[in-house]
Amino acid sequence: MRAQFVFHEVWIGLRRNLTMTIALVVVVAISLSLLGTGLLFVKQVDNTRTYWQGRVQLSIYLCTRSSVSPQCTKNGPATPSEIAQIQQDLKSLPQVIGLRYESQSQAYARFRQEFSQDQSFVSTVSKGDIPNSFQVKLKNTEADFPIVADTVENRPGVDQIVDDSSILDKFYKLLDGARNAVVVVAIILLIAAILLVANTIRLSAFNRRRETSIMRLVGASNFYVQLPFLVEGVIAGLFGWLVAAGLLIAVKTLGLDTLQQYFPFNVQLSATDLIEVIVLAMIIGVLLCGATSFLTLRRYLRV
Amino acid sequence: MIHFDNVTKMYPNQSRAALESVSLDVEKGEFVFLVGPSGSGKSTFLRLVLKEERPTDGRIHVAGKDLARLTNWKVPHLRRRIGCVFQDFRLLPSKNVYQNIAFALEVIGKPRRFIRKVVPEVIDLVGLEGKRDRMPDELSGGEQQRVAMARAFVNRPMILLADEPTGNIDPATSIGIMKVLDRINRTGTTVVMATHDAAIVDSMRKRVIELEYGKVVRDQSRGVYGQAY
Numbered sequence: 001m002r003a004q005f006v007f008h009e010v011w012i013g014l015r016r017n018l019t020m021t022i023a024l025v026v027v028v029a030i031s032l033s034l035l036g037t038g039l040l041f042v043k044q045v046d047n048t049r050t051y052w053q054g055r056v057q058l059s060i061y062l063c064t065r066s067s068v069s070p071q072c073t074k075n076g077p078a079t080p081s082e083i084a085q086i087q088q089d090l091k092s093l094p095q096v097i098g099l100r101y102e103s104q105s106q107a108y109a110r111f112r113q114e115f116s117q118d119q120s121f122v123s124t125v126s127k128g129d130i131p132n133s134f135q136v137k138l139k140n141t142e143a144d145f146p147i148v149a150d151t152v153e154n155r156p157g158v159d160q161i162v163d164d165s166s167i168l169d170k171f172y173k174l175l176d177g178a179r180n181a182v183v184v185v186a187i188i189l190l191i192a193a194i195l196l197v198a199n200t201i202r203l204s205a206f207n208r209r210r211e212t213s214i215m216r217l218v219g220a221s222n223f224y225v226q227l228p229f230l231v232e233g234v235i236a237g238l239f240g241w242l243v244a245a246g247l248l249i250a251v252k253t254l255g256l257d258t259l260q261q262y263f264p265f266n267v268q269l270s271a272t273d274l275i276e277v278i279v280l281a282m283i284i285g286v287l288l289c290g291a292t293s294f295l296t297l298r299r300y301l302r303v
Numbered sequence: 304m305i306h307f308d309n310v311t312k313m314y315p316n317q318s319r320a321a322l323e324s325v326s327l328d329v330e331k332g333e334f335v336f337l338v339g340p341s342g343s344g345k346s347t348f349l350r351l352v353l354k355e356e357r358p359t360d361g362r363i364h365v366a367g368k369d370l371a372r373l374t375n376w377k378v379p380h381l382r383r384r385i386g387c388v389f390q391d392f393r394l395l396p397s398k399n400v401y402q403n404i405a406f407a408l409e410v411i412g413k414p415r416r417f418i419r420k421v422v423p424e425v426i427d428l429v430g431l432e433g434k435r436d437r438m439p440d441e442l443s444g445g446e447q448q449r450v451a452m453a454r455a456f457v458n459r460p461m462i463l464l465a466d467e468p469t470g471n472i473d474p475a476t477s478i479g480i481m482k483v484l485d486r487i488n489r490t491g492t493t494v495v496m497a498t499h500d501a502a503i504v505d506s507m508r509k510r511v512i513e514l515e516y517g518k519v520v521r522d523q524s525r526g527v528y529g530q531a532y
Contacts, residue, residue, distance in 0.1 A: 005409045210395060211406075217353075217393075218458070219383035220410035222376060 009211075009228035010235060013204045020200045021236055027196050028240025028289065031189030032281045033247035038183035039277045040248070043269055044256055045175045052168055058136040058145060060086070060152055061159045064104065066128050069159055078132065078157030086152055090136060093151060095144035098137030104130055131159060190288065193240075197292040200236070201229050205300045226297045230290060237289030241282045248278055304462060304493045305329040305352055310361035312347050312517075321347040323517040324361070329495060331461070334488045336504050337497040338528055339514035345497035348514070349464050352495070353385060354378050366461050383411055386455030386463040386492075390470035392447045394439040400426065400450050401435040407454045421457060429453045429483050445476035449483060456487050463487055465496040469503060477503060501528035 014021050062083065063072035083101070090099050102110075107130045112122050138144040149161050205212065208228075215225045252274050260268050305328070312322040322344045329335050337345045350356045351363055354370050363370045366384050373381060394403050401422055408418045426435055429449040439447055448468055455463055465484065469477035481503055488494045498504060504511060504527060511526030512519060 210393070214393060214395065214406065215410045216379070217382065217387050218407040218410060218454070219379040219381070219385075221379045224410055224412065 006227050006231060009208075010231045013208065013228060013232045014235065016207050017200060017203050020196075020203055024193070024196050024200050024236045025239045025243065027189065027193045028237055028285055029243035029247065031186055031193045032241055032244035032285050033251070034182055034186035034189060035284065036244060036248040036277045036281045037251050038179055038186050039280065040252060040256060040269065040273070041175070041179040041182060043273050043277070045172065045179060047269065048175070049172065052164070057138050057164055058148060059162045059164060060090075060134040060136060061162065062086075062132040062134075063157055063159045064128060064131045067131065067159050071154070072159050075156040082155070082157035083132070086134065086155065086157065089151055090134060090148070093148060095139050095147055096136055097139050098135075100135045102133050102135055104128065104132055107131075107133065190284075194288060194292050197233055197236070197289050198296045201233055201293040201296045202300060204229060204232060205297065226294065229297050230293050233289040233293030234286055237285045238282075240289075241285040244281055244285070245278045248274065248281070304331045304333070304366060305495070306362075306364040307348075307351075308362040308364075310351065310358045310363060312344075312351060312356065313359040320359070320517050322351070322358075322514075325514075325517070325519055326361075327512060327519060327522065329493060331493055332488070332491050334485070334494045334507070334509040335496070336507070336509055336511045336526070336528075337495060337514065338499070338504060338511055339520075341499075343514040344517040345514055346466060347517075349387075349466055349495070349497060352462070352464060353387070354381060379411075383458060384461045386452075386458070386460040388448070388451050388455050388463070388465040388468045390467040392439075392444075392451045392471075394447055394450055394454075396439050399436050399438050400431060400442070400453075403439070403450055404454045404457050407457055411458070413458075425453045425457045428456070428486065430479070443476070444472045445479055448472060448480055452480070452483055452487070456492070459490075460492060462493045462495065465494065465498075467498055467500075468496065469498065469500050474500075474502060481507065504528040 062078040063069075063075065065077050067073070067077070087099070087101060090096055104127055108125075108127045111125065111130060115122050136148060138148065145163050152158050153161060212225055252269060256269060307325050307327050310322055310325045311320050313320050325344075325348070337348060339345055347356065351358055351370075352365055354365075354373065357371075365381065368381060370381075395406065398406060404422050404425060405418050408421070423435070426432065429452050431446060431449050431453065434442070434446065437446075439450070442450070448471075452468070463484070468484070469480055472480060477500065484494055484496065485507075508525045508527075510524045511521065511528070512523075513521035
């Protein structure tokens with residue numbers, strides 16, 4: 001009885017101000033999907049970050065015959081004994097947790113593989129253009145970089161030292177900026193959604209003032225008077241969430257996954273990531289609509 | 304059943320009290336007329352009994368409960384023991400007779416089986432047999448008021464408050480309304496009726512409490528509307 005009665009009242013309420021309900025659903029859907037997109041972005045950036053953190057963080061390029069930097073022209077290409085000395089010194093540093101020597105031919109092979117889609121570019125680079133290098137993995141990039149750099153800098157045979165993370169930082173900044181913009185827009189829209197929920201519920205309360213006044217008169221409990229409105233708000237929120245869930249799936253499969261194919265490395269988001277975001281969006285949507293209608297009603301339906 | 308002890312009610316921004324030091328008792332099963340000109344405090348009295356308003360001063364007990372001590376969330380339980388009828392009926396236009404009466408039980412969570420049993424009984428009690436599927440706008444004023452009375456009584460309240468129930472109804476139909484109120488009173492329900500209708504008061508010969516400018520100026524058992532000389 002109770003459930004049937006409540007849902008009947010809810011149905012009447014939603015149907016009576018249909019235009020407001022539709023507006024509410026649309027705004028909730030858009031704000032939730034934007035928020036979800038922001039969250040997916042966060043995850044994507046995190047994924048990319050961990051991918052790179054697990055990889056080379058410091059490259060020490062050695063002089064070759066074709067090097068043009070003043071340091072290399074002074075000392076000539078790195079000799080095997082110089083290379084061996086550098087390797088030994090790097091190994092003895094406690095900050096270094098991984099050390100790999102990449103010869104010219106290895107580096108050239110990797111280059112050809114990574115740019116295999118762009119043969120014209122590959123053909124402009126010859127094996128001698130790519131220097132030998134040490135790929136150094138550090139415990140903590142930011143803190144350890146100067147220490148390690150000091151050890152090998154200006155030695156004969158060392159051309160330049162490159163901190164990979166400084167290159168990536170620019171990329172991260174771009175991603176972070178995009179993510180922040182999405183989140184800010186989402187928050188503004190969520191505020192709009194809150195106001196719309198409040199308005200819709202107020203309208204609904206006004207439409208049903210006769211019913212509610214009789215309910216109070218015959219002694220319906222406050223909860224019972226408020227429940228239809230509360231359910232109304234939550235149902236609108238759920239509909240909005242359903243649309244948002246669809247949009248989020250589209251954002252992932254059509255947006256982020258498509259972008260993925262332009263990157264040579266695999267940082268694709270898993271289905272679990274997507275589900276996590278969708279569930280979070282549902283919780284936010286339902287709480288937002290429920291709490292707003294509850295608080296709005298407390299002002300309009302006093303005993 | 305209703306006990307007022309030195310009750311004063313001031314509305315904000317008004318110099319005169321709506322009720323001033325009113326003390327009175329209404330016993331269980333009594334039928335009481337509340338008479339007096341407009342603005343004499345009849346409606347304020349009814350609103351105080353329902354705890355729609357709080358007294359400025361004094362104590363009110365209804366059905367053994369001290370209203371000052373009744374918390375807000377218990378007010379609905381008080382109102383379940385009080386039925387209300389108004390001059391303007393206050394029916395839901397989108398619901399038929401049966402649904403209007405059933406609504407009062409649905410919203411307090413009564414089981415459907417119970418509702419199916421008692422609603423037809425009370426429709427018979429107020430004399431609306433065969434009209435359970437009519438909409439309010441298909442009924443006369445007197446019939447609409449019967450529906451309102453059925454709704455007020457369907458939960459078997461201890462007290463029935465009627466605020467000028469015959470105010471919108473012609474005298475001949477009013478007699479029928481009064482018969483229903485009398486029938487409800489005979490089941491043991493206390494009835495308090497605020498009214499302007501002298502003919503009705505005189506014909507019923509029940510207790511009459513007269514208010515003037517917020518004060519009780521007369522309290523007479525088996526009274527009449529006008530002054531007793």
